[in-house]
Amino acid sequence: MARKKIIAGNWKMNMTPSEAVKLVETLKPLVQNDEVDVVFGVPAIDIVPVVEACKGTNIAVAAENMYFEEKGAYTGEIAPAMLVDAGVKYVILGHSERRDYFGETSEDVNKKVLKAFEHGITPIMCCGESLEQREQGITMDWIRQQVKVGLQNVTAEQAKTMVIAYEPIWAIGTGKTATSEQAQEICKGIRECVAEIYDTDTAEAIRIQYGGSVNAGNAAELFAMADIDGGLVGGASLKPDFGKIVCYK
Numbered sequence: 001m002a003r004k005k006i007i008a009g010n011w012k013m014n015m016t017p018s019e020a021v022k023l024v025e026t027l028k029p030l031v032q033n034d035e036v037d038v039v040f041g042v043p044a045i046d047i048v049p050v051v052e053a054c055k056g057t058n059i060a061v062a063a064e065n066m067y068f069e070e071k072g073a074y075t076g077e078i079a080p081a082m083l084v085d086a087g088v089k090y091v092i093l094g095h096s097e098r099r100d101y102f103g104e105t106s107e108d109v110n111k112k113v114l115k116a117f118e119h120g121i122t123p124i125m126c127c128g129e130s131l132e133q134r135e136q137g138i139t140m141d142w143i144r145q146q147v148k149v150g151l152q153n154v155t156a157e158q159a160k161t162m163v164i165a166y167e168p169i170w171a172i173g174t175g176k177t178a179t180s181e182q183a184q185e186i187c188k189g190i191r192e193c194v195a196e197i198y199d200t201d202t203a204e205a206i207r208i209q210y211g212g213s214v215n216a217g218n219a220a221e222l223f224a225m226a227d228i229d230g231g232l233v234g235g236a237s238l239k240p241d242f243g244k245i246v247c248y249k
């Protein structure tokens with residue numbers, strides 16, 4: 001099955017609202033590729049101006065996080081309905097920085113994934129191993145666990161529409177990219193895991209991204225791999241180079 005590629009920037013904690021609008025204006029003409037779903041994942045405070053700046057373009061906006069409750073006394077959190085009302089289409093969930101620095105567990109990620117679906121937001125659910133886990137030879141076991149817990153109670157129909165981002169922690173922001181073979185091996189393993197949980201149709205439909213030091217020089221080779229359906233791009237998504245990544249071929 002031909003899956004449409006999805007290439008998402010994750011701006012992380014970068015760009016003030018005015019800087020964000022300037023960046024969108026710079027990137028807009030550079031990210032024109034109808035064969036790719038283009039997503040800008042932006043800090044919460046940038047969502048409203050970025051959605052406005054992206055109107056009439058092929059760019060969808062993602063939040064970088066979301067809470068799993070509807071509303072109420074959760075100081076500092078963002079509710080799913082707020083994202084929907086602001087025009088957000090995707091939400092990045094369970095990024096390793098959220099797991100490592102803010103203590104998010106796979107159970108939390110699962111609650112957020114389910115809540116995102118309730119509100120019609122497409123989750124980009126992240127998973128990935130540390131260098132230590134890779135050296136211990138437990139990469140696939142760890143990722144299978146993250147994926148299985150993250151997908152609990154998600155229906156096959158929902159899973160078909162979502163995105164899983166494989167991001168080895170040792171490759172994030174380090175300039176150390178996984179080789180295309182390493183990335184393919186794990187993305188294939190994730191697809192097999194999805195097939196075990198659901199069925200082949202679901203596994204063939206779900207889109208799996210690679211993230212970790214993706215740049216204009218390595219994107220084409222990574223995205224040519226059979227089970228890699230695009231990328232989740234950090235540092236390079238803040239530069240005009242993101243256009244080269246989106247137009248990788």
Ligand SMILES: O=C[C@H](O)COP(=O)(O)O
Pocket residue numbers: 010095167171172173174175211212213214232233234235236
């Ligand atoms: O979500 C994106 C990843 O954490 C990758 O970041 P990076 O491209 O700066 O390595």
